[in-house]
Amino acid sequence: MNASPFSSLSADHQRLQALVGAWRGEEEVSGTQWADAGTATSEVLAEAQFGGLFVVQRYRQRRDGTVSFGAHNVFGFDQQSGAVTMHQFDSMGFVPTSPATGTWDGSELVLERSSPRGAARVTYVFDDTYRMRLHFKPAGSDSWQDMVSGVYRRVSPSSINGF
Numbered sequence: 296m297n298a299s300p301f302s303s304l305s306a307d308h309q310r311l312q313a314l315v316g317a318w319r320g321e322e323e324v325s326g327t328q329w330a331d332a333g334t335a336t337s338e339v340l341a342e343a344q345f346g347g348l349f350v351v352q353r354y355r356q357r358r359d360g361t362v363s364f365g366a367h368n369v370f371g372f373d374q375q376s377g378a379v380t381m382h383q384f385d386s387m388g389f390v391p392t393s394p395a396t397g398t399w400d401g402s403e404l405v406l407e408r409s410s411p412r413g414a415a416r417v418t419y420v421f422d423d424t425y426r427m428r429l430h431f432k433p434a435g436s437d438s439w440q441d442m443v444s445g446v447y448r449r450v451s452p453s454s455i456n457g458f
Contacts, residue, residue: 304346304347304348305372305374307372307374307377307379307399308347308348308372309347310372310399311343311347311349311350311370311371311372311379312343312347312350313402313404313419313421313425314341314350314352314370314419314425315341315342315343315350316341316449316452317338317339317340317341317449317450317451317452317454317455318338318339318340318341318425318447318448318449318450319336319337319338319339319447319448319450319454319455320336320337320338320339320427320445320446320447320448321334321335321336321337321445321446322334322335322336322337322356322443322444322445323443323444323445324358324442324443325440325441325442325443327431327440327442329387330363330364330442333358334358335356335357335358335363335443335445336356336357337354337355337356337357337445337447338354338355338357338455338458339352339353339354339355339447340352340353340452340455340458341353348371348372349369349370349371350369350370350371351367351368351369351370352366352367352368352369352370353365353366353367353368353458354366354367354368355457355458356443364385364386364387365385365386366383366384366385366386367383367384367385368381368382368383368384369381369382369383373396376396377398378396378397378398379396379397379398379399379404379406380394380395380396381394381395381396381397381406381408381417382394382395383395389410389412391408391410392410393408393409394408395407395408395415395417396408402420402421402422403418403419403420403421404418404419404420404421405417405418405419406418411434412433412434413431413432413433413434413436414431414432415429415430415431415432415442416429416430416431416432416439417429417430418430424446424447424448424449425446425447426444426445426446426447427443427444427445427447428441428443428444428445429441429442429443429444430442
């Protein structure tokens with residue numbers, strides 16, 4: 296099976312390439328039912344797959360020198376719905392019933408998904424760095440609560456070990 300060359304990708308698929316690269320970040324973690332408040336460092340390694348149709352991202356968060364959370368995300372663009380998609384599998388172990396979906400607004404990508412536990416909204420903002428903010432709204436609540444926010448800078452892929 297041949298993948299399409301990058302130059303033949305839609306503009307929306309090409310925008311996903313903003314995620315590609317090796318990144319290191321500093322994060323603020325809010326106190327929630329899943330984690331205590333505090334700071335964390337993180338590493339992100341993302342690569343274009345299948346000729347750029349998808350971006351596969353591996354994420355690892357450390358607190359006090361120990362890996363505290365990990366995720367494997369697959370980003371794509373659904374041409375039929377016009378939505379960016381993100382399938383996430385993480386160390387919490389919840390099986391996603393559907394992907395997060397969203398759209399671009401300038402350099403900002405906002406994705407949301409719902410589950411029986413509530414709704415999650417993740418926002419990415421891209422410039423020389425990228426910023427990520429994750430909010431959660433518990434089932435039955437009308438209020439979004441902060442979970443994690445971070446700023447990520449490009450690093451050499453060889454500086455990220457152990458993925």
